[in-house]
Amino acid sequence: MTKVRHVLGISGGKDSAALALYMNDKYPGMDIEYYTCDTGKELDETYELIDKLNKKLSRNIVQLKAADTSFAPFDYYLNLYRGFLPSSNSRWCTKKLKLEPFEQFVGDDPVISYVGIRGDEDRDGYISKKSNIQSIFPFRKNIWSEDVIVKFFSNIDTIAEYYHSLPKNEASERFGNLLFEPISYSFSRDSKLNLLLDADIKTFNKLVFAYIKTTDYPLAKVDNFPLVDNDEVLVRDDIFNILRESGVGVPAYYEKIDFKINGEVGQYARSRSGCYFCFFQQKIEWIWLYEQHPERFKEAMEYEKEGYSWNQKETLAELTQPDRIKQIKEEYLKRTNRNKQKNTSQYLVDILDDAETEGCAACFI
Ligand code: SF4
Numbered sequence: 001m002t003k004v005r006h007v008l009g010i011s012g013g014k015d016s017a018a019l020a021l022y023m024n025d026k027y028p029g030m031d032i033e034y035y036t037c038d039t040g041k042e043l044d045e046t047y048e049l050i051d052k053l054n055k056k057l058s059r060n061i062v063q064l065k066a067a068d069t070s071f072a073p074f075d076y077y078l079n080l081y082r083g084f085l086p087s088s089n090s091r092w093c094t095k096k097l098k099l100e101p102f103e104q105f106v107g108d109d110p111v112i113s114y115v116g117i118r119g120d121e122d123r124d125g126y127i128s129k130k131s132n133i134q135s136i137f138p139f140r141k142n143i144w145s146e147d148v149i150v151k152f153f154s155n156i157d158t159i160a161e162y163y164h165s166l167p168k169n170e171a172s173e174r175f176g177n178l179l180f181e182p183i184s185y186s187f188s189r190d191s192k193l194n195l196l197l198d199a200d201i202k203t204f205n206k207l208v209f210a211y212i213k214t215t216d217y218p219l220a221k222v223d224n225f226p227l228v229d230n231d232e233v234l235v236r237d238d239i240f241n242i243l244r245e246s247g248v249g250v251p252a253y254y255e256k257i258d259f260k261i262n263g264e265v266g267q268y269a270r271s272r273s274g275c276y277f278c279f280f281q282q283k284i285e286w287i288w289l290y291e292q293h294p295e296r297f298k299e300a301m302e303y304e305k306e307g308y309s310w311n312q313k314e315t316l317a318e319l320t321q322p323d324r325i326k327q328i329k330e331e332y333l334k335r336t337n338r339n340k341q342k343n344t345s346q347y348l349v350d351i352l353d354d355a356e357t358e359g360c361a362a363c364f365i
Pocket of ligand 1: 039086097274275278
């Protein structure tokens with residue numbers, strides 16, 4: 001049988017780090033290749049996290065290099081792009097520094113790629129368009145990617161015989177009724193998926209795996225897939241617990257720091273990993289960088305030249321004028337106070353609107 005590779009990308013963020021620890025602990029028999037693609041522009045805390053993980057995991061993390069050069073990979077490509085800074089509309093950085101090295105690493109081998117999107121998130125993460133790469137989301141209730149689910153529901157008849165061969169109990173009768181109820185205007189695919197998963201995650205997974213065996217997906221080449229029997233759903237608190245209990249710890253930039261504005265005390269932090277100058281960060285995160293890592297902020301400023309800036313409407317020099325800092329902090333404080341009333345989480349990242357959902361799934365998991 002063709003060898004299928006199992007790979008897990010470590011972005012430097014908390015969720016992919018926790019996923020690596022989780023898979024390493026829970027499935028020691030699986031031969032998982034851990035890899036990371038360094039841009040050369042992460043905060044020191046991210047490099048420390050990867051170092052600690054490397055010591056903890058049963059095999060070394062492979063360091064993928066986007067370019068064979070003595071420059072930081074980001075600077076190498078920036079030079080090729082003639083100083084044109086990446087932006088949310090032109091994300092050459094993700095393509096060149098993360099996706100292309102990954103696709104080169106796996107080549108044409110059939111690959112299962114494990115992605116650390118959590119059970120409390122509503123995003124799909126980076127899904128490769130290459131047919132030899134299949135993504136699996138172990139922290140979610142639904143571990144399968146969207147494309148697999150669409151095909152599965154369009155081919156229910158394929159697994160009917162397999163379903164009828166499973167031992168029956170009361171739950172599976174309800175499960176069967178749901179499974180064969182056609183999707184319609186009043187019964188959407190998402191509703192059907194959620195009801196089936198709520199009825200019996202393991203049976204659902206067994207059926208999807210049975211269906212996959214009839215396709216060309218990489219998992220079709222695997223005899224057994226232990227995640228089929230995993231019905232755990234992990235949310236943000238679980239991620240922080242895994243990191244703390246493993247001894248790897250939570251990167252310091254997630255820790256809240258007090259600031260004062262107009263006599264009121266607010267708290268700020270960074271919400272994610274990634275390059276310290278990432279254009280996806282919020283204005284308050286830029287202020288955090290300016291005040292907590294002034295040397296990195298200065299470096300970020302040095303990239304802004306010849307009309308290019310990290311933010312669309314203002315340069316970093318403008319953003320750090322005293323009046324502007326005051327305005328950003330005031331607006332942020334108002335927003336967090338409003339959100340705190342709706343949200344009792346201890347983590348600031350919960351209070352920062354859309355802090356994690358917006359942005360780059362290849363960099364911030
Ligand atoms: S973290 Fe931001 S700047 Fe860095 S590669 Fe990812 S998207 Fe680009």
